[in-house]
Amino acid sequence: MPVTMETKKLEVSNVQTAPMFNVTDAKGQVVGDIIVSSGGLYWRSKGGQQHHLLKWESVGELFEKNGEKMKVDR
Helix, strand or coil: CCECCCCCCCCCCCHHHCCEEEEECCCCCEEEEEEECCCEEEEEECCCCCCEEEEHHHHHHHHHHHCCCCCCCC
16 A cells, blocks of 8 residues: 655653654545554554554564565665
């Protein structure tokens, strides 16, 4: 799913100050949103009432287990 975002340096002290990003499909339709917090990632699907939290440790484990290894030049 493509994600469009712009960021600048942010101070994230809690989930209320954390940036939220809309996640869109290939047609540009919003399928949900992600909040990037100091505690982890919060996901809510479109129309969802509540977010689901993955703490950073779990995010790392999920990527290690299911992610595709690739080189990213930055």
